[in-house]
Amino acid sequence: MNTEWQLKEDIVRICRMLHRKNYLAATDGNVSVRLGDDRVLVTPSGVHKGLMEAYQILIVDRQGRVLGGEGKPTSEVRMHLLAYELRPDVQAVVHAHLPYATACTLAGIDLLEPILPEVVITLGGVPTAAYATPGSDEVPESIRAYIQEYDAVLLSRHGAMTVGTDVTDAYNKMEKLEHTARVVLAARLQGPLPPLPEAEVEKLRRLGEKYKDGGS
Numbered sequence: 001m002n003t004e005w006q007l008k009e010d011i012v013r014i015c016r017m018l019h020r021k022n023y024l025a026a027t028d029g030n031v032s033v034r035l036g037d038d039r040v041l042v043t044p045s046g047v048h049k050g051l052m053e054a055y056q057i058l059i060v061d062r063q064g065r066v067l068g069g070e071g072k073p074t075s076e077v078r079m080h081l082l083a084y085e086l087r088p089d090v091q092a093v094v095h096a097h098l099p100y101a102t103a104c105t106l107a108g109i110d111l112l113e114p115i116l117p118e119v120v121i122t123l124g125g126v127p128t129a130a131y132a133t134p135g136s137d138e139v140p141e142s143i144r145a146y147i148q149e150y151d152a153v154l155l156s157r158h159g160a161m162t163v164g165t166d167v168t169d170a171y172n173k174m175e176k177l178e179h180t181a182r183v184v185l186a187a188r189l190q191g192p193l194p195p196l197p198e199a200e201v202e203k204l205r206r207l208g209e210k211y212k213d214g215g216s
Contacts, residue, residue, distance in 0.1 A: 007041055007167075008054040014094065014171045015043065019050030023096040023178060029159070030074035033167050034084055035091045038062055042080060044071040061120045075135035082140040083163050086148050092167035096176050097159035100181035104128075105156045109184060111177075114196045119180050120204040123152050126177055131156040152177050 002010070006023040011031050018024050029049055032042040040060050043049065047056055048116030059068035062085070074080075080093040093174075104111060111119075119126070127146045132138035132155070141150045143161065146153045152162045154174050160177055187193055196204070 004035060004041070005034065005054065006060075008057040011041060011043065011057055012052055012054050012166050014167050015049040015052055017171060018094070018096050018174070019048075021178075023098050023174065023177070024049055024159075025097070029096045030076050030080070030096075031092070031094050031170075031208075032074075032077070032080040034090070035059065039067060040077075040080065040084065042073045042077055045069070045074050046071070076139060077156055078137060079140045079161060081145060081148050082144065083161075087163060088143070089165070090163040092170040093161060094164075094167070094170040095155075095159065095161045096162060096174055098174070098178045100155055100179065100185055101160050101178050102157065103185060104181045105154050105158075107185070107188075109181075109188060111154060111180060111184065113193070114195050114201045115184060115187075116180055117196065117200075117204050118177065120196070120201055121208040122176055124150060124205070124208060125151050126150065126152045126154055126160075126180070128154040132158070134158055156175060 011033060014138060024047050027046050030043045032040050035041050038084055041057050042060055044058050045055055058073050059067055060066055060073050062081060064081060076095055083090050083093050083132040105128055112119050127150055129142040129146060143153050154160050162170045162173040164173060
């Protein structure tokens, strides 16, 4: 079992990867990890994620109150806490301001359509939540209807959030999402994109179930 400090180091590692990949800039974005049944490790507000250190990670309770560390938790902490409340299987949440995925929300491009087979297998689909004022209670409410079914959700004009069995899993889904958005945007320059046939989608979903169960 990972120790609290190891989990903090994992969050720092993922934040630096997000910054290196240009998935967030400066103080944008936030990452959290479940720490037992009643506590969560979460990134602080106003800290550059590419320069953050493990000691700066905060511990909050399930209401977002700070139990350990200095500073304020991310203003999006309520979105993270809602994911943990609704999904007992979720151990980590990542929110990043992906350039291409955000561009899809601005252009009205729906990533829920089954276009790429690997996305159907790994994510099932990616719905887009309605615009909500960043940092407000509107944000968690905007994702409530989706996060119970999907591991990745686009936030209109505000990037995306992903959840996972650990913080690396949540990051991998974010990387897959941004890659998908880049491919779809490039292809859309040539015209409308035909979805995969329904029968093929069903086959891919069955493969996705094997994938989640540890199959290959």
